[in-house]
Amino acid sequence: MNEDEIPPHLARVPDPDGAGTPGLQERLRAARSGWRFLQAADQPPAQALPAPVPSGAGWLSEVLRPLRPAYLQVIVLAFGVNLLGLLAAVFSLQVYDRVIAKGGMTTLVALVLGMGLAIAFDHGLRRGRATLMQRIGARIEVAVARAVYERLTRLPALELESRPPAFWQTVFRDIELVRGTTAGAAALLVIDLPFLVLTLVLVGFIAWPMLPVALGVMAAFVLLAWRSERVLKTGSEQEKERLMSRDTMLSDLSASRLHLKTLGPSDSMRTRWESHYGRWMEESLARSREMDHYRDVAQGMSTASTVAMTSLGALAILNQLMSMGALIAVNILSGKLVSPLVQLVAQWRSFGQFVAARKRLDDLFALPLDREQSPVALPRPRGVLTMEALHFRYPRMAQDQIHALSGQLGPFGLHAVVGNNGSGKSTLLKLLRGLYTPAAGRVLLDGADLQQFGQRDLSAWIGLLPQQPRLVAGSIRDNIVLGAQGVSDAQILNAARLAGAYDFIVNLPDGFDTDVGEGGQRFSGGQRKRIAIAQTLLNDPPVLLLDEPTSDLDAAAEQAFVATLKALAVDHTVIAVTHSPAVLTQCNGILVLDRGRLAAAGPAREVLPRLGYAPPRPAVVVNHEDKTREAEAA
Numbered sequence: 283m284n285e286d287e288i289p290p291h292l293a294r295v296p297d298p299d300g301a302g303t304p305g306l307q308e309r310l311r312a313a314r315s316g317w318r319f320l321q322a323a324d325q326p327p328a329q330a331l332p333a334p335v336p337s338g339a340g341w342l343s344e345v346l347r348p349l350r351p352a353y354l355q356v357i358v359l360a361f362g363v364n365l366l367g368l369l370a371a372v373f374s375l376q377v378y379d380r381v382i383a384k385g386g387m388t389t390l391v392a393l394v395l396g397m398g399l400a401i402a403f404d405h406g407l408r409r410g411r412a413t414l415m416q417r418i419g420a421r422i423e424v425a426v427a428r429a430v431y432e433r434l435t436r437l438p439a440l441e442l443e444s445r446p447p448a449f450w451q452t453v454f455r456d457i458e459l460v461r462g463t464t465a466g467a468a469a470l471l472v473i474d475l476p477f478l479v480l481t482l483v484l485v486g487f488i489a490w491p492m493l494p495v496a497l498g499v500m501a502a503f504v505l506l507a508w509r510s511e512r513v514l515k516t517g518s519e520q521e522k523e524r525l526m527s528r529d530t531m532l533s534d535l536s537a538s539r540l541h542l543k544t545l546g547p548s549d550s551m552r553t554r555w556e557s558h559y560g561r562w563m564e565e566s567l568a569r570s571r572e573m574d575h576y577r578d579v580a581q582g583m584s585t586a587s588t589v590a591m592t593s594l595g596a597l598a599i600l601n602q603l604m605s606m607g608a609l610i611a612v613n614i615l616s617g618k619l620v621s622p623l624v625q626l627v628a629q630w631r632s633f634g635q636f637v638a639a640r641k642r643l644d645d646l647f648a649l650p651l652d653r654e655q656s657p658v659a660l661p662r663p664r665g666v667l668t669m670e671a672l673h674f675r676y677p678r679m680a681q682d683q684i685h686a687l688s689g690q691l692g693p694f695g696l697h698a699v700v701g702n703n704g705s706g707k708s709t710l711l712k713l714l715r716g717l718y719t720p721a722a723g724r725v726l727l728d729g730a731d732l733q734q735f736g737q738r739d740l741s742a743w744i745g746l747l748p749q750q751p752r753l754v755a756g757s758i759r760d761n762i763v764l765g766a767q768g769v770s771d772a773q774i775l776n777a778a779r780l781a782g783a784y785d786f787i788v789n790l791p792d793g794f795d796t797d798v799g800e801g802g803q804r805f806s807g808g809q810r811k812r813i814a815i816a817q818t819l820l821n822d823p824p825v826l827l828l829d830e831p832t833s834d835l836d837a838a839a840e841q842a843f844v845a846t847l848k849a850l851a852v853d854h855t856v857i858a859v860t861h862s863p864a865v866l867t868q869c870n871g872i873l874v875l876d877r878g879r880l881a882a883a884g885p886a887r888e889v890l891p892r893l894g895y896a897p898p899r900p901a902v903v904v905n906h907e908d909k910t911r912e913a914e915a916a
């Protein structure tokens with residue numbers, strides 16, 4: 283096959299940027315359809331996507347504000363539902379006082395027909411209300427999920443590193459809680475509560491002597507809800523914290539399950555896991571016990587209120603203050619009065635969880651984000667990286683991990699960073715990539731401070747291969763194009779060839795469409811590394827930062843990749859953290875770190891002998907893209 287010909291398995295791969303898998307945007311579109319209020323609140327799809335992403339302390343109001351007309355419709359429908367809900371009591375009153383007392387058959391037929399109509403109407407209103415709430419919920423979830431995803435990708439690197447995967451799992455669960463509370467049963471309950479006034483008015487109208495009893499019952503329930511809120515609020519926060527700690531442990535355990543198996547049955551790990559799990563269960567059971575207690579009290583109070591209503595009603599009838607029909611009607615009304623209040627007590631745990639979730643999201647949305655785009659579009663840099671008295675210290679560390687580094691790398695050439703474990707090599711690469719902000723000093727790219735550039739520009743100009751790259755679920759193609767936009771198949775093929783991944787990929791039955799498995803476990807360490815290298819080379823950035831690029835490669839692959847690096851170094855600045863003699867002996871310059879300080883730097887032929895390596899071999903001849911080029915001499 284011709285080298286530039288697109289293999290059939292590439293042509294088969296759906297373009298992830300195209301109209302492919304249903305995602306958030308489709309859910310948003312689905313949420314838009316059908317209801318007038320949603321279409322009115324939105325712009326036409328082309329302008330509305332991407333919708334503004336809520337941020338800052340007022341994020342929830344930002345999300346809810348455009349939905350006000352929708353909530354208003356829900357309130358109107360709720361008014362109808364609550365009004366119709368009173369008709370059963372009026373019906374009973376009429377049947378007892380008019381039909382039974384006066385034998386009015388025609389009245390009975392008319393009442394039954396009227397109730398039939400009311401039931402049908404009530405059903406329609408309830409369905410409309412439920413559909414509206416579903417659509418509101420979809421809008422809320424899409425907006426908040428989008429905002430959380432933005433944080434996941436745009437928070438400063440140190441913030442991202444400080445939050446474990448379990449934190450993000452909790453935050454994504456929080457989104458469901460926010461939706462469930464603002465557009466679920468809890469929201470309906472809150473909307474319905476004010477309409478209890480209608481019930482009270484009807485009680486006063488039908489049987490005024492029962493009004494103080496009804497008010498007393500309501501006051502007792504509000505007191506119970508307030509009391510349960512105070513007890514459960516702190517508990518819910520603790521429960522969520524314990525859950526997060528359990529989930530952190532769980533994700534560590536599941537990620538290292540094979541390693542643990544290899545280490546053999548370990549009591550220490552099991553004890554740690556059981557203690558995390560146990561603490562969470564303890565907290566969760568304590569919450570359930572408290573919740574059950576309040577729910578049981580509420581049920582008891584509900585029965586007590588029926589007893590109080592009926593016995594006091596009986597006294598009122600005996601004193602001829604109201605009729606028998608009024609007592610039956612008031613009993614029905616008291617059920618309507620009490621049932622949302624019982625629900626309120628039962629829902630209080632989710633309210634507490636909502637408050638904790640909102641606080642977590644408040645904190646997350648208050649964090650500043652990395653600048654995404656540079657204020658003005660800048661031309662592709664040549665790749666001169668300058669460090670000016672660079673200092674960096676991780677949070678809560680007593681000493682600098684990078685100390686007073688100054689110097690220049692590039693333009694062009696292959697440069698190595700060497701040093702003992704923990705000497706700060708990976709940290710330096712992250713500083714050079716603009717992922718970390720220096721505590722003092724600056725990193726300059728072609729003379730311009732990196733801090734002024736957006737991450738989008740930096741990712742296009744400076745490629746970083748991490749020490750332990752992780753593949754994500756999806757195909758090889760998905761992984762290679764991760765983070766890139768508008769990539770052509772020819773670019774993917776070229777990157778795969780440069781990374782030495784092309785041959786093994788096209789040998790697979792599904793080629794570039796092959797699923798990589800969890801974290802790329804379908805492939806060997808070396809194959810994973812090559813896919814990750816292809817990912818880094820895809821955009822052809824002028825600066826390449828490679829952390830141990832050949833650590834998993836076999837000798838032949840390493841030689842081939844060193845030749846590629848030499849070829850790239852002709853017109854790219856390539857900086858590699860490495861311990862490999864094959865790479866070191868081909869480098870132009872070497873920078874030696876010792877506990878974050880510059881121990882030595884200079885041309886490879888001078889520094890290598892001091893490190894115990896032979897000086898660089900003569901320039902290698904490489905074959906790259908059908909062009910033979912002689913690599914630049916040191």
Ligand SMILES: Nc1ncnc2c1ncn2[C@@H]1O[C@H](COP(=O)(O)OP(=O)(O)OP(=O)(O)O)[C@@H](O)[C@H]1O
Pocket residue numbers: 443676677679683701702703704705706707708709710749
């Ligand atoms: N996220 C972090 N938080 C706190 N300290 C960190 C963090 N990452 C690294 N360090 C510390 O910074 C120092 C330098 O780490 P770095 O990973 O840069 O070293 P390295 O030279 O790349 O090591 P190796 O050769 O083992 O990969 C180490 O002392 C390490 O403990």
